[in-house]
Amino acid sequence: MPLPLTEQDADALVGTMGRRAREAARVLAGAPTTRKADALVRAAGLLRARSADILAANAADMARADTSGMAAAMKDRLRLDEARLEGIAAALEAVAGLDDPVGGIVDERNRPNGLLLRRVRVPLGVVGIIYESRPNVTADAGALALMAGNAAILRGGSEARESNAAIHAALADGIEAAGLPRDAVQMIPTTDRAAVGALLRAQGLVDIIVPRGGKGLVARVQDEARVPVLAHLDGINHSFVHASADRGMAEAIVVNAKLRRTGVCGSTETLLIDRAYPHATALVAALLDAGCALRGDRESQALDTRMTAATDEDWDTEYLDAICAVRVVDGVEGAIAHIAAHASHHTDAIIAEDEDTAARFLGDVDSAIVMWNASTQFADGGEFGLGAEIGISTGRLHARGPVALEGLTTYKWQVLGTGQIRP
Amino acid sequence: MPLPLTEQDADALVGTMGRRAREAARVLAGAPTTRKADALVRAAGLLRARSADILAANAADMARADTSGMAAAMKDRLRLDEARLEGIAAALEAVAGLDDPVGGIVDERNRPNGLLLRRVRVPLGVVGIIYESRPNVTADAGALALMAGNAAILRGGSEARESNAAIHAALADGIEAAGLPRDAVQMIPTTDRAAVGALLRAQGLVDIIVPRGGKGLVARVQDEARVPVLAHLDGINHSFVHASADRGMAEAIVVNAKLRRTGVCGSTETLLIDRAYPHATALVAALLDAGCALRGDRESQALDTRMTAATDEDWDTEYLDAICAVRVVDGVEGAIAHIAAHASHHTDAIIAEDEDTAARFLGDVDSAIVMWNASTQFADGGEFGLGAEIGISTGRLHARGPVALEGLTTYKWQVLGTGQIRP
Numbered sequence A, B: 001m002p003l004p005l006t007e008q009d010a011d012a013l014v015g016t017m018g019r020r021a022r023e024a025a026r027v028l029a030g031a032p033t034t035r036k037a038d039a040l041v042r043a044a045g046l047l048r049a050r051s052a053d054i055l056a057a058n059a060a061d062m063a064r065a066d067t068s069g070m071a072a073a074m075k076d077r078l079r080l081d082e083a084r085l086e087g088i089a090a091a092l093e094a095v096a097g098l099d100d101p102v103g104g105i106v107d108e109r110n111r112p113n114g115l116l117l118r119r120v121r122v123p124l125g126v127v128g129i130i131y132e133s134r135p136n137v138t139a140d141a142g143a144l145a146l147m148a149g150n151a152a153i154l155r156g157g158s159e160a161r162e163s164n165a166a167i168h169a170a171l172a173d174g175i176e177a178a179g180l181p182r183d184a185v186q187m188i189p190t191t192d193r194a195a196v197g198a199l200l201r202a203q204g205l206v207d208i209i210v211p212r213g214g215k216g217l218v219a220r221v222q223d224e225a226r227v228p229v230l231a232h233l234d235g236i237n238h239s240f241v242h243a244s245a246d247r248g249m250a251e252a253i254v255v256n257a258k259l260r261r262t263g264v265c266g267s268t269e270t271l272l273i274d275r276a277y278p279h280a281t282a283l284v285a286a287l288l289d290a291g292c293a294l295r296g297d298r299e300s301q302a303l304d305t306r307m308t309a310a311t312d313e314d315w316d317t318e319y320l321d322a323i324c325a326v327r328v329v330d331g332v333e334g335a336i337a338h339i340a341a342h343a344s345h346h347t348d349a350i351i352a353e354d355e356d357t358a359a360r361f362l363g364d365v366d367s368a369i370v371m372w373n374a375s376t377q378f379a380d381g382g383e384f385g386l387g388a389e390i391g392i393s394t395g396r397l398h399a400r401g402p403v404a405l406e407g408l409t410t411y412k413w414q415v416l417g418t419g420q421i422r423p
Helices: A007-028 A031-048 A051-068 A072-078 A080-095 A136-147 A158-177 A194-200 A213-224 A247-259 A279-289 A314-315 A331-342 A355-364 B008-028 B034-047 B051-068 B072-078 B081-096 B136-147 B159-179 B193-200 B214-222 B247-259 B280-289 B312-316 B333-341 B353-365
Strands: A103-112 A116-123 A126-131 A153-155 A184-189 A207-212 A238-239 A266-273 A293-296 A323-329 A348-351 A371-375 A392-393 A400-405 A410-418 B105-109 B118-121 B127-129 B153-155 B186-187 B208-212 B237-241 B268-274 B293-296 B323-329 B345-350 B369-374 B392-395 B399-405 B407-420
Touching: A007 A116, A007 A153, A007 A184, A007 A410, A007 B353, A031 A051, A031 A080, A031 A136, A031 A158, A031 B072, A051 A072, A051 A080, A072 A158, A080 A136, A116 B008, A116 B399, A126 A136, A126 A194, A126 A213, A126 B051, A136 A153, A136 A158, A136 A184, A136 A266, A136 B333, A153 A194, A194 A392, A194 B159, A194 B193, A194 B345, A207 A213, A213 A247, A238 A247, A238 A331, A247 A266, A247 A279, A247 A371, A247 B407, A266 A331, A279 A293, A314 A331, A323 A331, A331 A348, A331 A355, A331 B392, A348 B072, A348 B153, A355 A371, A355 B008, A371 B333, A392 B392, A410 B247, A410 B399, B008 B153, B008 B193, B034 B051, B034 B081, B034 B136, B034 B159, B051 B072, B051 B081, B081 B136, B118 B247, B127 B136, B136 B153, B136 B159, B136 B186, B136 B208, B153 B193, B153 B247, B153 B312, B153 B399, B159 B186, B186 B333, B193 B214, B208 B392, B237 B247, B237 B333, B247 B268, B247 B280, B247 B345, B247 B369, B268 B280, B268 B333, B280 B293, B293 B399, B312 B323, B312 B333, B323 B333, B333 B345, B333 B353, B345 B353
Parallel strands: A126 A153, A126 A207, A153 A184, A238 A266, A238 A348, A266 A323, A293 A323, A348 A371, A371 B407, A410 B369, B127 B153, B127 B208, B153 B186, B237 B268, B237 B345, B268 B323, B293 B323, B345 B369
Antiparallel strands: A103 A116, A116 A410, A392 A400, B105 B118, B118 B407, B392 B399
């Protein structure tokens, strides 16, 4: 086993990679869409051609996972098979087909002195991606960064190191075969944790960090990073059923929002019921009958004997499970106040027929995504028509909600003159 | 003299202000444009009505400045008179007349399942503004933050404390008279430096920090802040004269770009001359004749005996003075390479008649502002038609270049459904 990296060694390693990434980013910024797409299509072909080798690498990771007694859920994330590998290749091709935001004109204005000003989309630069056991992130996140004209520095989890190396090699070979710099997507060649620290403090070398993984990873990254981070820590999402809600719609949406998949960040964690909603008993029964445990405040607990008592902690808990907190509130104002106090500013929904009430909720709830008469489980870049997502941001700056190619760009001002000098 | 604040006291003070700001921000986010404008117009009226008191407060600050032996340039920044106070009032009225970005629809899309998605502009939230001796920033920056629907926490320099308090009182009174929360613009009631530290680490309470002042202030803020910072540290701007440049235009632009005002961040600090430009001798003579000292590389030094030798340090120096570094480069590629190595990514210009060359420069130079046939001194929110600016950002995320109202907003996703659940 090698000695742990010193902080200095880690900074030197990330520094070298960062400078190479910056050089590559300069080339990528001017690369035509077709060439970036070609790189991803070639990489997809290489993933298919090398499937036996990649699956063998993954088998080695899985064997280590068995030895170390990895939990079954984590092993499932790590495992590759022919179908999953085909999914990764197809995802690369899908990203290759997305609209390229680079070069797009955000806006344009003519000044009285004849200057023409326009804001033009350009890549962000260098994107650092830190992730855990899923080897598909190597391809997915690297591809999104590349397609938006960025260089990427990847740092995958040690448990997937053989799989990640094999997938990364295919991606880098595809990039090189398309005539783009191999350094466009680099992988940190050590799983030493000191390298993560170095990446997090690489101001000036890395423009943004995207953590992909569990809450522990995201919290560490947000806490330590000096580079801006694009992420969400929690998805404590609310569905509020207003007095004017259609009964059938409310029950269908709430059951879907909570239970379709309980482990995703867009799932509802707290159900708010308007005191004036006449079908509250049937609403909680629908959730309970579908297998959801409910923890309610005193008033909602009276609706069904199967409910248990919520504590203050429940209002701030992301269960990611078939458990839901329930609270009775006073109209849309009560819902807005509860959400202001407890939301993680991810996704919050109102179910209501009354338009003014819905408009009030959509306006006043300060979350990345606010919904009217739809399931919070739609919080997803694919469902939003973005083609993919590199993550969902609950930060307020730069990009909010699902982030895909456009969120991986910024703009520059181009000023076109005919000899103007400033008086 | 009071005891210095402990770190804990400072955090408690800023924490209380931050929570009150967040409450105020919630009201401001939904405030109609007319009410925000009314607040600023009323504040302008109060500044005029209270001019005697404000000038007396300023006289007290000036007296302290005399006692402490403040430098003349700094005293000039601190000094108010009737005309300057009228300028501050008029600036408030100008901000009141700007287009309100809040509520604007960034884009809209319909999904095949009938969901309507739109991104709507919303305020950033709470803006922290840290500044030095100019008391006008109290009104200017507070007004811009407010007009974009944000709450502001101001921290002015100790040397201007009486002036700032008097101007802040007029602003807060105007806000209150318009029916908006007084906490919309708060001023930290101590000039203890510990309060700056507390503001810089107020993650979750303050959404963005804008430092307004000299390089020392900006550097400290960028170094210490855990809250995102909108700023530029340097304006090491380049003007590149290509072989195809029109001689008269090149001389007029370069002299203006360097010398119109040497102390502004948009002034040119390095002149790059294409080796193939036939009028290089006349170009450097134009600058020298206008009173500019030139520090050149060996090749440019040969153009005029009045030039002195540049050292490596000159390529990375923001003179803010009638001094210019000069270097002969190989065509547009040489210029792009020099700028990539030495620019601060603020503003860089090409003077050229050849369109393809200009397009190459505008595309490849990675700065917030790139210009063609115009003076770098146009780098200014007012000149860009933004009506004002809270600052110029050389960061890559969120907002680049001059930042006015739009840069003080973000967006949220509104998803409008008719009962959709996710399959």
